[in-house]
Amino acid sequence: MSIRKPNFFVVGAPKCGTTALYHALLGHPEVYLPHSTVTGSYWITKEPHYFSDDLGIEDWIRVSRAEDYEQMFAAASDQPRVGEVSALYLLSSSAPRRIRETCGEDVRIIILLRPPVEWMRSWHHDCLRYAHENIGDFRAALAAGPDRRLGRKIPGHCGYKGCLDYRGAARFSESVERYLSVFGEERVKVLLMEDLNRDPIACLREVAAFLGVSADPLPGMERQNDSGILSGTYLWEYRIRRALRNRAIGNRLLDAIPRGPLRLYRRLVAGLIPPLSDKSIDPALRAELEEEFRPEIERLGKLIGRDLSHWAGASTTGDGPTFSRHAQVPGLDGVEGPSTGMASPVSG
Secondary structure (H helix, E strand, O other), rough: OOOOOOOOEOOOOOOOOOOHHHHHOOOOEEEEEOOOOOOHHHHHHHEEEEEEEOEEEEEOOOOOOOOHHHHHOOOOOOOOOEEEOOOHHHHHOHHHHHHHHHHOOOOEEEEEOOOOHHHHHHHHHHHHHOOOOOOOHHHHHHHHHHHHOOOOOOOOOOOOOOOOOOOHHHHHHHHHHHHHHOOHHHEEEEHHHHHHOOHHHHHHHHHHHHHOOOOOOOOOOOOOOOOOOOOOHHHHHHHHHHHHHOOHHHHHHHHHHOOOHHHHHHHHHHOOOOEEOHHHOOOOHHHHHHHHHHHHHHHHHHHHHOOOOOHHHOOOOOOOOOOOOOOOOOOOOOEEOOOOOOOOOOOO
């Protein structure tokens, strides 16, 4: 029996509820999504990013071979919908065309969005969280955008070299327009994270109707992939932990560290050293960015038929959907320690 190809995609944007939607759909009897519970392979299975070959995503966090990608769907049987969730497809210029060439023109595309200023800060925080970014100051990270478009000022350990131009990535209208032009309005569904916050059940019913599956097995959604404040020593702790986790003796050493002294150390760090990132945006910078992105917000609103004027002046609503908190990497007293996972999540 031939391996089935995906017939729907959740293409992003990252940090807009894509992981929450993935988990909501994962147990649906009429939907097949690749899934792994093995540490280190969860994220690359959930988000293979196979079709985004233009973003400089390293092979260690991306499925790049056709045979490996096809094998992810070998377990699909007679489910009406077979899909995958790769949050960076929205930022990719090549993904829409490649998806259509491989999977056909009749696939369904789901896009989730949030205000671009909030999104840039949340994505910057997440890139710091998984050590793809090394500039903790948000304004400075934004200023590095022109150099990064030219391949400069990119950390050597960055796995997402094409994803650190925050301003460029936040111009969602260009990304949405690419999918609309390739697949047509009837095959593209755009949801806003504020819709998920306000009425997640209604959003799930919209998704179910769009995919042509029953809404009954979708009782709700849980917040996923949350992140707390990153301590001032977070990056070097993360790199040490990642290096140790790649060795058997390192795993034993890490598991043997008493929790009490670790808590004390983190409290001392939190009291003495400013945090690397606390998700906040300087009010003056926020005002500058909201004014800069006003034309982009207007263009996006016209494109999707929604009034988004409140986005140019939106207050921070947190780092993900607020319907139910479910932090995958728990912090400690509001200060997050290094993640224990080896792969690198990109969506919320």
